[in-house]
Amino acid sequence: MTGPRYPDLIAKLPSSVPFVGPEVQERQRGAPFRARLGANESVFGPSPFAVAAMQDAAGQCWQYADATNYDLIHAIAARMGVRPDNIIIGEGIDGLLGYLVRLLVAPGDAVVTSDGAYPTFNYHVTGFGGTLHKVPFTSDHEDIDALMAKAHEVQAKLVYLSNPDNPMGSWHSGVRVEKALDALPDGTLLLLDEAYIEFAPTGTAPKIDADDPRVIRMRTFSKAFGMAGARVGYGIGAPDLIKSFDKVRNHFGMSRISQAGALAAFEDIAWLTDVVALVADARDRIGAIARDNGLTPLPSATNFVTIDCGRDGAFAKAVLAALIDQGVFVRMPFVSPGDRAIRVSAGRPTDLAVLERALPKALDMARG
Amino acid sequence: MTGPRYPDLIAKLPSSVPFVGPEVQERQRGAPFRARLGANESVFGPSPFAVAAMQDAAGQCWQYADATNYDLIHAIAARMGVRPDNIIIGEGIDGLLGYLVRLLVAPGDAVVTSDGAYPTFNYHVTGFGGTLHKVPFTSDHEDIDALMAKAHEVQAKLVYLSNPDNPMGSWHSGVRVEKALDALPDGTLLLLDEAYIEFAPTGTAPKIDADDPRVIRMRTFSKAFGMAGARVGYGIGAPDLIKSFDKVRNHFGMSRISQAGALAAFEDIAWLTDVVALVADARDRIGAIARDNGLTPLPSATNFVTIDCGRDGAFAKAVLAALIDQGVFVRMPFVSPGDRAIRVSAGRPTDLAVLERALPKALDMARG
Numbered sequence: 001m002t003g004p005r006y007p008d009l010i011a012k013l014p015s016s017v018p019f020v021g022p023e024v025q026e027r028q029r030g031a032p033f034r035a036r037l038g039a040n041e042s043v044f045g046p047s048p049f050a051v052a053a054m055q056d057a058a059g060q061c062w063q064y065a066d067a068t069n070y071d072l073i074h075a076i077a078a079r080m081g082v083r084p085d086n087i088i089i090g091e092g093i094d095g096l097l098g099y100l101v102r103l104l105v106a107p108g109d110a111v112v113t114s115d116g117a118y119p120t121f122n123y124h125v126t127g128f129g130g131t132l133h134k135v136p137f138t139s140d141h142e143d144i145d146a147l148m149a150k151a152h153e154v155q156a157k158l159v160y161l162s163n164p165d166n167p168m169g170s171w172h173s174g175v176r177v178e179k180a181l182d183a184l185p186d187g188t189l190l191l192l193d194e195a196y197i198e199f200a201p202t203g204t205a206p207k208i209d210a211d212d213p214r215v216i217r218m219r220t221f222s223k224a225f226g227m228a229g230a231r232v233g234y235g236i237g238a239p240d241l242i243k244s245f246d247k248v249r250n251h252f253g254m255s256r257i258s259q260a261g262a263l264a265a266f267e268d269i270a271w272l273t274d275v276v277a278l279v280a281d282a283r284d285r286i287g288a289i290a291r292d293n294g295l296t297p298l299p300s301a302t303n304f305v306t307i308d309c310g311r312d313g314a315f316a317k318a319v320l321a322a323l324i325d326q327g328v329f330v331r332m333p334f335v336s337p338g339d340r341a342i343r344v345s346a347g348r349p350t351d352l353a354v355l356e357r358a359l360p361k362a363l364d365m366a367r368g
Numbered sequence: 369m370t371g372p373r374y375p376d377l378i379a380k381l382p383s384s385v386p387f388v389g390p391e392v393q394e395r396q397r398g399a400p401f402r403a404r405l406g407a408n409e410s411v412f413g414p415s416p417f418a419v420a421a422m423q424d425a426a427g428q429c430w431q432y433a434d435a436t437n438y439d440l441i442h443a444i445a446a447r448m449g450v451r452p453d454n455i456i457i458g459e460g461i462d463g464l465l466g467y468l469v470r471l472l473v474a475p476g477d478a479v480v481t482s483d484g485a486y487p488t489f490n491y492h493v494t495g496f497g498g499t500l501h502k503v504p505f506t507s508d509h510e511d512i513d514a515l516m517a518k519a520h521e522v523q524a525k526l527v528y529l530s531n532p533d534n535p536m537g538s539w540h541s542g543v544r545v546e547k548a549l550d551a552l553p554d555g556t557l558l559l560l561d562e563a564y565i566e567f568a569p570t571g572t573a574p575k576i577d578a579d580d581p582r583v584i585r586m587r588t589f590s591k592a593f594g595m596a597g598a599r600v601g602y603g604i605g606a607p608d609l610i611k612s613f614d615k616v617r618n619h620f621g622m623s624r625i626s627q628a629g630a631l632a633a634f635e636d637i638a639w640l641t642d643v644v645a646l647v648a649d650a651r652d653r654i655g656a657i658a659r660d661n662g663l664t665p666l667p668s669a670t671n672f673v674t675i676d677c678g679r680d681g682a683f684a685k686a687v688l689a690a691l692i693d694q695g696v697f698v699r700m701p702f703v704s705p706g707d708r709a710i711r712v713s714a715g716r717p718t719d720l721a722v723l724e725r726a727l728p729k730a731l732d733m734a735r736g
Contacts, residue, residue: 003581003608004557005525007474013615021620023434036431045430054429054625058422061597061629062413063404064590066391091459095618106375120619127616157373189372213371222432229429229624240371247381248495250466251488252389253459255623256597257422261429 009107009129018119022329034327035354037345040166040196040304042226044278044348046261047271050227053264057257065256072263076234079266082210085239091253093195093218093233098124100216100235101158102248104189105130110154114142116167116335118193121160130157137338140168140298140306144176148183155185162193164200167333167343169300174206181206181214189241190215198224198272199279200301213238223303224275225265230258279303282346289356293363303346306333313339315366322362328355377475377497386487390697402695403722405713408534408564408672410594412646412716414629415639418595421632425625433624440631444602447634450578453607459621461563461586461601466492467617468584468603469526472557473498478522482510484535484703486561489528498525505706508666508674509538516551523553530561532568535701535711537668542574549574549582557609558583566592566640567647568669581606591671592643593633598626647671650714657724661731671714674701681707683734690730696723 022039026032036043045051069089077084090096097120105111107129113121115134125132133154135146142165151159161180164171177192184190194217197205208215216237222228232254235242265271286305287297296308309316313336320332320342332342344355390407394400404411413419437457445452458464465488473479475497481489483502493500501522503514510533519527529548532539545560552558562585565573576583584605590596600622603610633639654673655665664676677684681704688700688710700710712723 001580001582002554003606004472005555006471006612007477009474010471010612010615015611015614017435017614017619019435019619021432021435023438024436027438039432041432042430045427051426054426055423057597058419058426058625058629059413061422062410062594064389064407064409064596065599067385067387067389068392070391070395091618091621094620098618103374103378104372106377109375186370187373212369214369226430228432229425231621231623238371243383244374244378246383246385247378250459250463251385251387252462253599255599255626257426257625258623261426 013127018123025324025329029324031327033329035347035351036329037347037351037355038329038331039228040223040302040345041228042223042275042303043346043351044226044275046226047265047268049268049271050225050261050265054230054257054261057260061256063256064252065254065259067251069254069259072259072266075263075266080210080236082236085242086210086236088235088237088242088245089254090233090235090245090249092222092231093193093220094120095231095253096218096233096235097121099245099249100191101125101128101130103244104157110156111158111160112147112150112154112156113160114147116333116338117142117160117162118166119334137168140338141165141170141172144172144180148180151188152185156188158189158191159184160191160193162195164196164204164301166196166302167306168338169298169302169304169306171200171204171301174203177206178208181208181212184214192217194218195220195223196302199276199303204301210236211238213240216241221262221265224272225262226275227258227261227265230261231255232258232262279346282352285349285352286344286346286355289352289359293359298341304343306341306343308341311340316340316342318366319362322365323358326358326361328358381495386491393692393697399695401697403715403719404697405715405719405723406697406699407596408591408670408713409596410591410643410671411714411719412594412643414594415633415636417636417639418593418629418633422598422625422629425628429624431624432620433622433627435619437622437627440627440634443631443634448578448604450604453610454578454604456603456605456610456613457622458601458603458613458617460590460599461561461588462488463599463621464586464601464603465489467613468559469493469496469498470616471612472525478524479526479528480515480518480522480524481528482515484701484706485510485528485530486534487702505536508536508706509533509540512540512544512548516548519556520553524556526557526559527552528559528561530563532564532572532669534564534670535674535699536706537666537670537672537674539568539572539669542571545574546576549576549580552582560585562586563588563591564670567644567671572669578604579606581608584609589630589633592640593630594643595626595629595633598629599623600626600630647714650720653717653720654712654714654723657720657727661727666709672711674709674711676709679708684708684710686734687730690733691726694726694729696726
């Protein structure tokens with residue numbers, strides 16, 4: 001009685017997971033977190049219209065979702081001034097990243113990203129046998145010149161750039177990103193992850209023709225729209241690439257409830273505006289708490305603030321552990337020199353009050 | 369300005385999709401269907417407790433779902449008398465099929481299925497470069513002996529068997545499936561798709577040790593639990609295989625709302641019992657309507673009835689088209705000789721009344 005035979009690529013993949021979720025940590029510590037500020041979720045929640053739409057759709061979920069995502073695609077295309085065939089909907093950006101990597105990356109193909117950028121993207125590249133080439137952040141920013149130079153050097157199939165970026169919260173101007181496109185090697189696709197774009201200053205989103213075959217942008221309902229648990233993301237790109245997703249995607253993979261919620265959330269611009277303002281307030285408050293404790297908040301164009309703890313990675317790790325110990329769920333950059341910092345998501349005043357009380361003690365404990 | 373470079377495997381994949389959904393057909397015909405009886409959805413809907421749980425969870429969907437699916441896995445494991453490490457949760461059986469094929473099938477690897485069985489499974493196999501070997505149905509049943517013989521002949525990585533089967537609605541006894549396991553080649557995994565098992569007579573589910581490395585079973589919340597649009601399926605298998613899904617799955621891919629709904633649905637055994645009884649009534653009614661029109665309903669252990677239209681595929685196709693024309697969404701088997709039939713999902717009395725009125729006219733039109 002023998003088990004299945006795995007291909008070499010699969011047999012060699014690690015079983016480690018990109019992220020450990022807060023629920024796992026809560027079970028380990030035997031108590032719920034008092035403030036959930038680690039996953040850049042939106043504690044401000046989804047639009048009430050989105051909640052109502054999802055509640056309405058719940059009773060209708062005996063029906064499979066429309067596999068073409070027609071209504072949502074048309075709403076997004078109309079708002080963005082592009083055609084429906086420029087838009088692909090998927091199960092969060094994570095799902096779309098998996099499909100995109102599968103579409104482009106065969107075993108041994110080169111992919112370029114920043115060292116310390118989104119681990120789930122790396123997970124997909126490794127999972128499909130791609131070879132990751134990483135360039136360091138420069139001054140806590142993704143280094144566009146270095147990314148492009150590396151892409152030329154290794155003839156990359158794909159280059160990952162997040163703008164604004166996670167985990168540092170930094171950003172480049174839209175004009176800078178537009179210029180990067182012209183520095184891209186022939187046949188390399190720029191994957192522009194704009195998960196946090198709604199929080200960024202005007203001018204951060206580059207002006208890119210949706211039909212430009214050199215780039216795909218990805219956006220999400222998980223951050224500003226407050227629907228991380230509903231799993232809806234979208235990509236904007238040239239029709240040939242967008243159409244290619246139909247070759248590999250899980251056609252009936254979208255939740256009908258999530259489709260309804262995303263459509264209603266997308267239409268509620270007032271809620272989005274409110275959330276962006278609340279997030280700006282929260283960033284200020286997190287910055288003040290950091291400074292009150294002698295730490296340095298980094299500028300952020302996202303819904304989180306990365307706080308420089310002023311020493312090395314071991315110290316920041318100790319601060320993080322002491323915060324988690326006190327029931328504050330936060331995370332931190334994985335890679336030096338970003339790992340001198342912890343990363344705190346925007347919270348309500350009550351969430352940030354928990355942080356405010358816990359941080360001094362965490363620093364005391366970390367200083368030992 | 370050039371576009372991305374696709375690997376050969378991807379470049380050669382067809383852009384055709386496994387299924388065209390009813391919403392697409394409704395837009396084409398410019399009117400909604402009057403009876404939705406084509407996708408083997410459960411018109412009886414999910415448990416009211418599941419609906420309530422989803423409505424409750426909607427406001428909390430700013431949080432990512434627990435990536436480990438802890439609560440749902442533990443509930444299913446407890447009910448089935450297996451361990452949590454025997455269970456994997458995914459985005460419907462469709463999602464799990466994609467992951468499983470990716471885990472096992474490298475380009476050129478052999479996979480065995482029945483000619484006319486689930487197209488989405490074939491889509492995944494082709495998508496990962498596998499070579500499909502198909503054996504015909506025998507007397508409208510998947511032919512277990514032929515499947516096993518073909519698996520030996522081609523040294524298959526994977527053999528697909530659905531029991532009860534779709535699209536014919538036929539079934540084998542559990543004992544017959546148990547025996548098939550012992551006919552399986554060394555190193556071949558049996559994929560036992562039990563999407564419709566809750567509707568089948570006692571004794572249809574084989575007694576298989578969950579730790580048996582030769583088989584993975586898949587079940588779903590899309591059929592008897594009435595939650596097709598929520599996208600929750602599960603697999604039961606040996607821990608080594610189950611653990612392997614962590615190498616490739618979209619860890620944070622589940623909807624938090626769907627998780628909550630599935631857990632509540634799973635606990636509502638009374639609702640499930642009611643639905644199974646309503647489906648049995650509907651099958652009887654569909655059978656009676658078929659016979660009243662001189663057609664032959666095939667025995668079914670599912671939530672649909674496959675109706676032999678008594679002539680060839682072209683005739684059944686004409687009947688189908690005439691039903692769709694009259695607002696009755698139904699589908700049919702793709703492959704001869706199954707394609708002499710149409711397939712009608714269980715409906716409420718009102719849905720079946722629409723069918724009853726439309727069928728005589730459809731037959732008239734098909735007979736020309």
